[in-house]
Amino acid sequence: MLYKWAKLLSLAVLLNGLCPPAQANTTIAAAAAGDVANPTIPIASIALLLPSRSGPLGAAAEALRAGFVAAYERDKSGLALTVIEAxxxxADMLSTYLAASENHDILVGPLSRTGITAIVRSGKIVKPTLALTQPDFAGDKETALPPQLLPIGLSLEAEARQVANWVSADFAPGKAFVLSTSTAWQRRAASAFVQQAxxxxxxxxxxTLRTDGAMLNAAGLAQLQQRIQSEKPQLLFAALNADQARQVRSAIDAEIPIYGISQLNPLLPNDNNQEHRLPELDGVRLLDIPWLVQPDHPAVMIYPRTISDPDQQRxxxxxxxxxxxxDAFRIAREVAARNTAFQVDGVTGKLDVHFGIGVDNPGFERVEPAAVYRDGVVVPLDER
Structure with a gap:
């Protein structure tokens, strides 16, 4: 397992909340602030639904759970947290969700697009639910989300739209080349940028750039260079990973600006290993979360960093x-306090939330800081 999560989840104290507790892997509870008469009754109970035993999603679920519990341990007054294996x-996710919704006040999850899509289509979301990803309705853009659902997951499409807003202020009207491979997430991010721009x-x-294994096709890169010379776009938007962006940069005129999303940044903050640096990407601009590009940000510094095994790389x-x-816990805490319009200076960005009882059209926006490659590492962009 990538991280030593067990230390964070060592508490297993079972207390009654507003709802009777459900069967789960881990239940953690805190007394309600100021409740002297009965300090074991929390203000609200939160269920965190994660597929920790899943092969494809297990590591992701454990990472998210560790962050949620770390934030909970810092500010748990008045809340009970139950971590439920889902x-x-x-079908299994829907069944787990429906059972949890009978026993908890706020639900956080699921992590998979198929899971939240099944829950939405059931029409049975009756408790505040913070989804950790976006539902996928296979191109059906008319499907409305229920008012008790708020997707708060990290979205590459949302990042692409934010980049489009950013570059349009400087380059519109004009022309951009938008680069991706046939990989699904890259195509989604590229399309989101095109529409917003x-x-x-x-x-x-x-x-769409062809690939030869892990490498971009050399003939395709040569064709890209020819088109840049003849059509003279004002910028490139790279819906690519860092290795692919390095190949593009080495094949084209280095003077043309390149913008991208967080997947251009595989680096960790305060990594002093010179071998990990990517000087080929110097000057490339992108968006990423404060946790990775602003380690000295006050909202970032108050939370513990992850703990990795010595033989495994973060x-x-x-x-x-x-x-x-x-940040999911911080939003859940505000929802538990029945705040319906609030901002969070979060570790994943500046969050603007409209959600809760009486809010007919829930809204969520995450604004991530702009960054740039300098000396092979990603640093905040000073001018924004």
């Missing part, structure tokens, strides 16, 4: 999920 198949008057030419994507766990 298989990642749609067009709304600002910035036109885009979307290009991973930027799992760090992002750990950070998401922290």
């Amino acid at each position: 298989a990642d198949t749609p 067009l709304s600002h008057g910035l036109h885009s030419a979307q290009m 991973n930027a994507d799992l760090e992002r999920l750990y950070a998401l766990g922290i």
